[in-house]
Amino acid sequence: MNEQIVWIVLKRLRTPFFVIIVTFAISILGLVLISGVDDQGHPYQMTFFDAFYFVTYMASTIGFGEAPYTFTYEQRMWVSFIIYFTVIGWFYGIGAIVALIQDEGLRRALNLNIFRKQVHNLHDPFYIILGYNAVTKTIINKINGVDYRVVVLDKSPQKIEELVLENFHPHVPSSVGDATNQQVLKMAGIHQKNCKGIISLFENDMVNANIATICMLLNKKIDIIIKATSPAQVAHFKSMGLEHVQNPFEVISKRIYFGLTSPHIWLLEMWMYGHILKLKNRDRFPKGRYIIYGSGRMGKAIAEGLEKAGVVYLLKSFDSKKYIKEKDTAIFGDEEDMQTLIQAGVKESACIIAATKNDILNLTILNSAKQLNPDIFTMARENSLDDLNIFQAAKINKIYVVEKILADATYNFISRPLVDLFIREARKQTEEWAEIIVNILNNITGMNPKYFETEFTLENAYALCSELQRGESVTLANLRRSRANKEEMLQIVFLLLKRGDEIFLMPDSQMDLQIGDELLSVADEEVYEDFEYIINNIYELNYVLDKEEQHRLLWRHNGKNNIA
Amino acid sequence: MNLHKIISGLFFTLAMTLNFGFFYGDPTQLIEHSAYELFAAIVVNLIATVLKLGDRTQLGAVLLATSIVADIQLIASATVWAFAEYVIGGSSIGMEATTAIVSLSGGALLANAVSVILFVGDTLKSKR
Numbered sequence: 001m002n003e004q005i006v007w008i009v010l011k012r013l014r015t016p017f018f019v020i021i022v023t024f025a026i027s028i029l030g031l032v033l034i035s036g037v038d039d040q041g042h043p044y045q046m047t048f049f050d051a052f053y054f055v056t057y058m059a060s061t062i063g064f065g066e067a068p069y070t071f072t073y074e075q076r077m078w079v080s081f082i083i084y085f086t087v088i089g090w091f092y093g094i095g096a097i098v099a100l101i102q103d104e105g106l107r108r109a110l111n112l113n114i115f116r117k118q119v120h121n122l123h124d125p126f127y128i129i130l131g132y133n134a135v136t137k138t139i140i141n142k143i144n145g146v147d148y149r150v151v152v153l154d155k156s157p158q159k160i161e162e163l164v165l166e167n168f169h170p171h172v173p174s175s176v177g178d179a180t181n182q183q184v185l186k187m188a189g190i191h192q193k194n195c196k197g198i199i200s201l202f203e204n205d206m207v208n209a210n211i212a213t214i215c216m217l218l219n220k221k222i223d224i225i226i227k228a229t230s231p232a233q234v235a236h237f238k239s240m241g242l243e244h245v246q247n248p249f250e251v252i253s254k255r256i257y258f259g260l261t262s263p264h265i266w267l268l269e270m271w272m273y274g275h276i277l278k279l280k281n282r283d284r285f286p287k288g289r290y291i292i293y294g295s296g297r298m299g300k301a302i303a304e305g306l307e308k309a310g311v312v313y314l315l316k317s318f319d320s321k322k323y324i325k326e327k328d329t330a331i332f333g334d335e336e337d338m339q340t341l342i343q344a345g346v347k348e349s350a351c352i353i354a355a356t357k358n359d360i361l362n363l364t365i366l367n368s369a370k371q372l373n374p375d376i377f378t379m380a381r382e383n384s385l386d387d388l389n390i391f392q393a394a395k396i397n398k399i400y401v402v403e404k405i406l407a408d409a410t411y412n413f414i415s416r417p418l419v420d421l422f423i424r425e426a427r428k429q430t431e432e433w434a435e436i437i438v439n440i441l442n443n444i445t446g447m448n449p450k451y452f453e454t455e456f457t458l459e460n461a462y463a464l465c466s467e468l469q470r471g472e473s474v475t476l477a478n479l480r481r482s483r484a485n486k487e488e489m490l491q492i493v494f495l496l497l498k499r500g501d502e503i504f505l506m507p508d509s510q511m512d513l514q515i516g517d518e519l520l521s522v523a524d525e526e527v528y529e530d531f532e533y534i535i536n537n538i539y540e541l542n543y544v545l546d547k548e549e550q551h552r553l554l555w556r557h558n559g560k561n562n563i564a
Numbered sequence: 565m566n567l568h569k570i571i572s573g574l575f576f577t578l579a580m581t582l583n584f585g586f587f588y589g590d591p592t593q594l595i596e597h598s599a600y601e602l603f604a605a606i607v608v609n610l611i612a613t614v615l616k617l618g619d620r621t622q623l624g625a626v627l628l629a630t631s632i633v634a635d636i637q638l639i640a641s642a643t644v645w646a647f648a649e650y651v652i653g654g655s656s657i658g659m660e661a662t663t664a665i666v667s668l669s670g671g672a673l674l675a676n677a678v679s680v681i682l683f684v685g686d687t688l689k690s691k692r
Contacts, residue, residue: 011618018614023609032603047601559606 004111006224012100013047014125016093023089024435027082029441034078038069059086065320097406103558111175112187118173123214124149127414128198130179131212134157134384135201135343139414145170147415151188153177180210182218197223198413201246201406205233212242225410228298233506245411249298252381253305255400259285260309264434269423272416273408276448277441282397282457286377293365298381298402316344320356332364333371333421341372346548349355351377359383363394382412418453418520422496425505437495437506444491445522451495454535455518466513467545481544483530492523492531565655569687570629575612576683579634580676582608587673591666594657599645605639609672623686630679636674641665 031051038044046054050068058079071079100106126149129136136152144150152174154160163174179200189195200211215224227246228234237245259264263279271277290306290313292299299315307315338481346352352369354362359382366378377521379398383390384415391399412420426434441449458465467474471560476497482488497507498518504511523531534540541547582605609632613631616624641664657691 007620014614014617017617018611021607021610021614025603029603032600033606047646047649048599048642049650 005106005113007099008106008109009427012103016096019089020093023082023086024059027059027086027562030078031075031281033213034053036069036072036074036075044069047391055082056084058083059090060088061087071298072296086118099476104121108176112182115173115175116187118171119151119192120188122149122151122189122192122328123389125194125196126189127196128153128185130154130173130198131202132163133411135403135407136199137197139199139411140168140172142407142411143415144168144172151186153179153188155179163313180207180213180214185214185218188452190215190222195219196220199225199410199414201225201227201410207230209233209236212240215401216240216242220455225413227406243560244411246406246409247301248402248409249301251400251405253301253401253410254427256302257305259283259397260311262305262431262432262434264438265429266428267438268426268434271320272412272419272451279438279449286350289313289345289348289367291316291344291346291349291352292352293362294320294356294381296357299353302353303353314344314349316340318356320358320361323361324358326525330345330358330360330364332361333368338368339370341369346372346376348374349376351424353379353381355381357383359391361394363391366396367394378453416453418498418518419451421498421503422505422520425503426497429505438483441493441522444493445524445527449493449522449524451520451522453518453520455514456515456535458515463541464535465537466512466538467541468513468515475510475512476507478532478545479534480509481534483534483540483544486544486546490523490530490534492521492529494521496520512523572612572615573683573687576676576680577613578674579612579631580606580680581608583669583676584675587666588670589666590676591663594662594665597666597669602638602642602645605669605672606635606642607633608678609638624684627679627682630675630682634672634675634679635640637668637675641668641672644668644675670687 028051031046031054032048034046036044036046036412046068054067065195079182128151129140130153132154133154140150140152141204147168150172152160152163152172154163154174154176155178158177160174160176161171170309172457175184175187177187179185185198198211200208200215200217202208205228208228212224212226215222223244224242225244225246226242227248229247229249234245234247234250240292255266255269259270263284266274267275267277267279268284279370290307290311292302292313292315294318295303295315298494299317303313303315320330327334341344346369352366354365356362356365359440362382369376370378377398378396380391380396380398381387382399384403388399411421426437454460455469458464464474464479476494480490480494482490482493494507494509495505496519497504497511498520499514521528521531534544582601586597586601586605609631613628615637616628616631619625619628627628644661645657648657648665652658652661
């Protein structure tokens with residue numbers, strides 16, 4: 001790439017150089033040929049050196065005067081011609097060089113060069129994010145510098161400028177570039193060893209499919225996190241061997257399904273996304289007839305969830321674009337609309353879901369429905385994060401923000417793999433199981449506990465791992481003791497243990513631990529800090545494991561013997 | 565046949581022939597070597613160099629390199645001449661300076677010859 005810049009510069013400088021050489025040569029030759037007179041009145045011929053010296057300072061308009069002797073009129077006539085001649089050539093040359101510095105192409109080449117260097121200098125694991133928007137911005141804010149570094153590519157220069165103004169710390173290397181171009185992807189470091197994966201969440205499924213294919217060919221080892229919004233597309237990606245396909249509508253559909261059939265599983269999932277760990281009455285999905293407004297990708301996905309849950313529903317097709325075009329407004333609720341709502345059975349239904357592409361339409365549909373049936377439960381699809389305040393003010397029971405769901409799901413997959421795993425495992429369990437888990441968590445850790453992921457390595461759990469390396473066996477039950485008083489239990493719950501490909505949901509507390517185990521635990525921050533002390537500090541661990549006590553007893557025993 | 569090839573071929577060859585014209589003659593007799601010819605050789609060499617700028621091929625790079633060598637040699641030759649005439653002084657230029665001027669241009673001739681041979685070779689290699 002460096003080479004390329006040099007070539008661009010050289011090629012552009014051809015003409016200016018040529019012009020300067022020719023004007024100088026003609027001027028010098030003229031001065032040498034014309035005879036002059038020296039200070040004593042003898043005829044004098046300028047040498048090449050005299051002429052070169054004079055032309056050099058004359059052309060650059062420095063002008064030291066006539067040298068070596070005062071010029072004759074013949075010489076002055078020639079000089080007045082070459083002044084214009086060389087100065088024009090010289091100025092043209094300078095102008096061309098200045099234009100070159102400001103040249104778009106050259107600047108782009110320079111910026112690309114900087115970008116390549118920045119990516120090359122990343123030594124931590126990083127993700128390549130394609131496209132900069134509200135979703136990817138949320139993801140960057142969450143993972144940048146905490147878990148991974150990120151590199152961003154976007155087609156539009158404005159988006160990249162926005163990103164630069166955001167001043168992320170640590171720095172996010174970014175470049176304008178077409179993500180479907182292999183050269184650009186290579187520059188973004190897809191071949192680098194520390195490239196963990198690529199995130200492609202474009203609106204257009206075709207673009208995502210295209211990118212997935214290219215990335216698979218370029219580097220088989222990386223994670224490809226991709227968005228797909230239709231079941232056919234999801235199936236296509238799965239057949240390509242892509243592990244992680246993000247379908248926000250499927251997430252919503254599943255949530256509604258679990259919300260209806262097993263609210264505690266729903267609660268466990270929502271808690272992982274920041275909900276408090278308690279099922280409130282207003283969270284419960286109502287029983288009765290459902291109406292879905294809008295039969296696009298989301299409407300169909302929800303219908304599937306309702307079908308599985310065995311709920312009676314009406315899927316009403318509604319084309320938001322056509323509506324806006326015909327009525328010339330995005331506000332739903334004239335006489336005709338009210339009639340259609342009544343026909344759809346609003347008055348007899350328990351819940352209405354507005355799932356069109358237009359946020360304002362969704363809002364007004366729900367408002368109209370509430371006018372007809374004040375008790376109806378309302379759910380809305382919200383497409384962009386920007387409108388969140390309006391939706392919250394409208395007192396809608398449940399809001400599904402597509403962008404946020406996408407960002408959260410992606411974040412969990414990248415940075416909280418055990419949480420992701422736990423949600424998937426929990427979905428396979430029964431409602432009773434989930435209720436017991438929620439009760440256990442509430443009793444031990446309270447209403448709003450946090451979850452933590454720990455991998456047992458020498459770096460994260462020094463004391464525990466050195467204990468295990470010595471061949472001692474340590475169980476989870478051993479670790480669940482307070483370091484202040486080992487007779488007391490530490491208020492921590494171990495939700496999931498991952499050992500290689502094996503997954504233990506609610507692991508048995510008598511299970512022996514191994515180095516490399518990954519543990520998902522729930523506690524409040526203080527308790528988790530204690531837990532970290534125990535697994536990292538040899539003295540704390542010995543105390544908890546009763547080893548310190550053994551030493552002391554042994555010593556006392558010996559002492560007594562001595563006295564006797 | 566294209567115009568660019570004709571012009572560059574012309575300048576490459578002219579650079580070599582002018583260089584030869586200056587170099588040819590008794591290396592101890594400066595009178596046999598014309599200052600005008602040296603001037604022309606320098607100008608034509610510089611133009612030839614400019615014409616070789618920005619060619620990204622392997623051959624282009626080598627051509628540019630030989631041309632820059634010729635420029636350096638010829639400008640050194642002219643510099644020695646000016647130095648001997650004005651700085652060292654004396655009624656005429658000494659023997660040492662004279663041979664230096666001529667032999668420097670001889671080196672440039674060699675570089676120019678390489679350049680022309682490469683150029684001709686490339687032309688022969690291409691089918692059309």
